[in-house]
Amino acid sequence: MRKKIIAGNWKMNKTVSEAVDLASAIKRELADCSAVDVVLCPPFTAVKAVSDVVSETLITVGAQNMSSEENGAYTGEISHSMLKELFVRYVILGHSERREYYKETDFWINKKVKKALEKNLRPILCVGEKLEDREAGNTEKVVEVQVREGLKDVPADAYTELVIAYEPVWAIGTGKTATSEQAQEVHAFIRGIIKDMVGKEAADAVRIQYGGSMKPDNAAELLAQPDIDGGLIGGAALDAKSFAAIVKAAM
Numbered sequence: 741m742r743k744k745i746i747a748g749n750w751k752m753n754k755t756v757s758e759a760v761d762l763a764s765a766i767k768r769e770l771a772d773c774s775a776v777d778v779v780l781c782p783p784f785t786a787v788k789a790v791s792d793v794v795s796e797t798l799i800t801v802g803a804q805n806m807s808s809e810e811n812g813a814y815t816g817e818i819s820h821s822m823l824k825e826l827f828v829r830y831v832i833l834g835h836s837e838r839r840e841y842y843k844e845t846d847f848w849i850n851k852k853v854k855k856a857l858e859k860n861l862r863p864i865l866c867v868g869e870k871l872e873d874r875e876a877g878n879t880e881k882v883v884e885v886q887v888r889e890g891l892k893d894v895p896a897d898a899y900t901e902l903v904i905a906y907e908p909v910w911a912i913g914t915g916k917t918a919t920s921e922q923a924q925e926v927h928a929f930i931r932g933i934i935k936d937m938v939g940k941e942a943a944d945a946v947r948i949q950y951g952g953s954m955k956p957d958n959a960a961e962l963l964a965q966p967d968i969d970g971g972l973i974g975g976a977a978l979d980a981k982s983f984a985a986i987v988k989a990a991m
Contacts, residue, residue: 754783754786767793780800833856864903867883930948
């Protein structure tokens, strides 16, 4: 039985003081939550403060990106060692916004995934199609390339340590949501790709989140699907009660 995982991607929101307030409110709601893995992914500037807030709880902290390099002349980048010193456990990689605005390719995303695993961080690999891809009937083609290239050369025994987030790009921040049937279909397709790549055991073990405008009013239906193992939450993660409601729907 795969344990559900709900991660809040705060994106470029919240100053340090605002992040402390939000993390504190989430802590009051979910500090003792053990049935679901809860991950908060604040902006880099607030990672230390949020880590301090949740340090004695079951809530873990994630980062929104990570360099594939160890250290050096990479202005503006953040390394795995910098994150681990702040007690970061998860790192979001390949988010559609990174792919779109910063032109991250599957090659570089794959390097980051492998670096994260090598350094005992848990990558959340994001994959998903744009609206034009879905309308052209290319959802499976796009998703398959992103999964196969993003996880290239990742060994089967690493799949218990990573998470895949299916995020239909057309449903991120738009208020649109894939139906539970649409989401389940793609999640099952992704699991089938993993089975083909590294075998049934890894495919059965890997957790696949849904990342397209999951909210309190649709979370239960989405999370009831057999291949949906959680959510990567954007807008609803910026409100403690909304985020907590989604986590409780996963219990």
